[in-house]
Amino acid sequence: MKTDLKSMTLAQMQAEFRALGEPAFRAKQVFTWLHRGAESFSEMTNLSKPLREKLDGLYTITVPRLARAQRSQKDGTIKYLWRLGDGNCVESVVMQYHHGNTICISSEVGCPMGCKFCASTLGGLVRRLAPSELLDQVIFSQKESGLPISNIVLMGIGEPLDNFDAVMQFLELVNSPDGLNIGMRHISLSTCGLVDKIGKLAERKLQLTLSVSLHSPDDESRSRIMPVNRRWGVDTLLAACRDYFEKTGRRVSFEYTMIDGVSDSEAQAQLLAKKLQGMAAHVNLIPLNCVEETGLRTSTHAVIARFQEILQQHGVTATVRRTLGSDIDASCGQLRRKYEGGKEDGICRSGH
Ligand code: SAH
Numbered sequence: 617m618k619t620d621l622k623s624m625t626l627a628q629m630q631a632e633f634r635a636l637g638e639p640a641f642r643a644k645q646v647f648t649w650l651h652r653g654a655e656s657f658s659e660m661t662n663l664s665k666p667l668r669e670k671l672d673g674l675y676t677i678t679v680p681r682l683a684r685a686q687r688s689q690k691d692g693t694i695k696y697l698w699r700l701g702d703g704n705c706v707e708s709v710v711m712q713y714h715h716g717n718t719i720c721i722s723s724e725v726g727c728p729m730g731c732k733f734c735a736s737t738l739g740g741l742v743r744r745l746a747p748s749e750l751l752d753q754v755i756f757s758q759k760e761s762g763l764p765i766s767n768i769v770l771m772g773i774g775e776p777l778d779n780f781d782a783v784m785q786f787l788e789l790v791n792s793p794d795g796l797n798i799g800m801r802h803i804s805l806s807t808c809g810l811v812d813k814i815g816k817l818a819e820r821k822l823q824l825t826l827s828v829s830l831h832s833p834d835d836e837s838r839s840r841i842m843p844v845n846r847r848w849g850v851d852t853l854l855a856a857c858r859d860y861f862e863k864t865g866r867r868v869s870f871e872y873t874m875i876d877g878v879s880d881s882e883a884q885a886q887l888l889a890k891k892l893q894g895m896a897a898h899v900n901l902i903p904l905n906c907v908e909e910t911g912l913r914t915s916t917h918a919v920i921a922r923f924q925e926i927l928q929q930h931g932v933t934a935t936v937r938r939t940l941g942s943d944i945d946a947s948c949g950q951l952r953r954k955y956e957g958g959k960e961d962g963i964c965r966s967g968h
Pocket of ligand 1: 731733734735770771772773774775776806807808809827828829871873902903904905906907
């Protein structure tokens with residue numbers, strides 16, 4: 617079994633090379649090659665041929681293959697479907713904002729969390745991604761699109777805190793000055809609310825933005841749409857968020873999907889405002905992206921505007937998320953499902 621070299625930090629790679637009798641600076645050269653998207657050791661022309669052959673015998677380099685790409689005609693958002701080494705597929709989305717290009721990456725193949733409105737979890741969890749596979753989404757989306765990526769959101773397929781160790785390793789990799797050098801303040805991590813892992817993350821005192829998918833302020837309706845709420849209820853989750861802020865000094869951001877008749881009543885807006893009172897928080901209201909299988913519908917514009925108004929009247933900052941890529945299945949998990957369900961085939965670069 618060959619080892620996955622790209623999942624190693626520079627320090628780990630240096631230790632590895634030392635054990636092989638190679639100087640540490642060689643590890644740095646290889647690290648840089650890998651983070652620039654080298655697909656084989658034979659490309660690493662500043663290494664001797666015998667060394668390249670030796671490395672090739674010991675290590676693998678993960679290289680995702682582009683299975684499909686879609687580009688939005690409206691706003692330039694690009695969605696990639698990547699085929700991993702074992703044939704599984706994950707999605708990444710590149711969005712162009714005035715403050716820079718942002719990539720949304722997947723953390724798992726499928727998802728174990730079972731949220732009722734989400735396409736990613738319909739088939740359950742297939743497997744967790746390796747650090748290299750998280751990193752590859754950034755490297756190869758950047759290479760493929762030609763757009764320099766400055767921000768990362770872990771909001772694609774999967775629950776990042778369910779893949780805790782690999783995600784932490786990925787953060788170290790992507791943050792490395794010898795690699796992509798993307799600062800923690802340019803990274804957001806979204807969770808459905810794994811309270812134990814939020815506590816573990818807080819201990820690390822990273823400067824990233826924690827986004828919590830709240831979607832409802834009361835246990836009854838939240839448990840109905842998010843099974844995780846049966847383990848950790850709303851108040852327990854919010855206590856963990858307060859604790860996260862105290863430990864890291866970073867304001868928590870809440871995602872709140874507006875679902876018709878489920879999460880969008882005026883009473884829920886008032887309860888949400890009450891529960892967030894005095895908390896350093898920001899609420900992002902998200903119109904539900906329709907996933908056919910779920911039978912759930914988005915709230916109307918008027919209802920969303922009223923919900924936002926109530927929050928603001930109570931001093932809670934709330935914005936309504938701009939929908940990007942609505943013409944290209946940009947809601948997470950939709951493209952993978954279509955493709956793996958056999959409805960889509962081959963490589964197609966629509967809009968190019
Ligand atoms: N598992 C993590 C990250 C992935 S989901 C989490 O739950 O936060 C990223 C965000 O998209 C979450 O807020 C999720 O609740 C939301 N989401 C999932 N399906 C959606 C849909 N159909 N419409 C709108 N938002 C959706």
